[in-house]
Amino acid sequence: MNKILKSIFSLALFFAFVMPVFAADLTVGNDSNARPNIDTYSNFTIIDTNNPADFSGDLVSFSYWASNVNAFRFVVVDDVSSVIWVSDEITPEYIGVNTFEPLTPVHVEKDWNIGLYFASTGTVPYVYDGSASYWTPNNFGLPEVGDVIDPEDGFGSSATDRTYSFVAIGEYTLDWGSEVNASACTNKIGKPVINITMKIKNDIDSGFHGYWAYDNNNRQIQVWKTTDGENTYCAIARYEGQFDAQKDMNSPGAGDISTLDGDEDGTFQGGYRATITGNLLETPLWETKGNVETIDYECNIVTTVCTYVSWVDQYFEETSIFSYNWWGWIYHGGSHGTWINAEEGSVGNIE
Incomplete structure (x- = not known):
């Protein structure tokens, strides 16, 4: 210093x-523990803001709890809630802890967050606690890179405190x-x-x-x-x-x-x-x-x-x-x- x-x-x-570019350890999100609640909306996106990236890095693995085997996707948004990346469709192998590894590392910057797109009703559970989560309306559709998910600009629908059962790990990069x-x-x-x-x-x-x-x-x-x-x-x-x-x-x-x-x-x-x-x-x-x-x-x-x-x-x-x-x-x-x-x-x- x-x-x-x-x-x-x-x-x-x-x-x-x-x-x-050199690396250390990075985590974004919460954990993959079981939680009691499942979303009833379908074909919508929700962003968890509890633990954003604290530095730039590359995410290589996502661990999550699946309460069912409904298909879903992970979504990465930047610090102004613009969609940066949407994963391929993920179908859990079983109820419990699952792991998803993208084909290539997912780059994130400081203060970026991870969200979830549920094709049908929710897969990854949550609890009413933590920081505000932002979501799109029911049946709003699959997000695209460049979309903004924010209640203040008309795209986002609402916000409430939620903690979802997922965590992404990777490497800090400089x-x-x-x-x-x-x-x-x-x-x-x-x-x-x-x-x-x-x-x-x-x-x-x-x-x-x-x-x-x-x-x-x-x-x-x-x-x-x-x-x-x-x-x-x-x-x-x-x-x-x-x-x-x-x-x-x-x-x-x-x-x-x-x-x-x-x-x-x-x-x-x-x-x-x-x-x-x-x-x-x-x-x-x-x-x-x-x-x-x-x-x-x-x-x-x-x-x-x-x-x-x-x-x-x-x-x-x-x-x-x-x-x-x-x-x-x-x-x-x-x-x-x-x-x-x-x-x-x-x-x-x-x-």
Whole structure:
């Protein structure tokens, strides 16, 4: 976390033409427990809003309780209740807990919800509790992608508090590759004025509960002049590296704190996109192309003392202004979990 605020100069490695998406664990919906009530409407759609996606990700499996074997479909709506995806028709194998796995993962974004379309009367049961559910009128028909199911715009019919017996599971994703791709600098001019790679040693990494790991990493930095204004530049930094968690430090995630035992090592990727407004130095302190020196930050995780070096200061005058447009990193700890810390939010943990 402090890396984002302080250490635009710290982190990690880059693969020039790859635009990766990395993953952790995601759940949307409630659970697949039995509940007492079944819908009496037919050929209609209802959206459960109890537990929307808390981050972007890909859903790979839907678990649900079937009170009968009537055919139905799952429906995904976005944060303005627009239909994004409708599943193939699903016929439960038996009464009880069933599983549906779509042929391809279903992408969701933060605050998107899952609903149900029942061809005949309801299949998946509910209880009158939880957050408001929105539905279409009886015999309204199968929803199509782009339809809006919302009581306030005339398409939706009503709302009441309901919790349905389903849950979808999948993987959180951080599409950092597209955010730090050259195409994200939309108003760039010509070739980059700075295009370097470098290595960083002995950096310290901070989470929501303090410093927790040492980092060794590589990064590529590219800077273009833009048409956004005089002396305005778009900078992209791509990182990849390794973290070495330290014994007795706190886990980095935003949730409950756990104490690390020092074995929670792994890799991380990510980067940032930024705007720099200012003048380039007439004579830069580093080469503007190719590999530059390996820098040892010489950090001490106990005292938090480091010898930081700013790449920006090697190329721009001191009066230059640096501001982030996007930032994000994903940490892979194997059996110790995955942590995403990005502009969109923080999910998961290393513990």
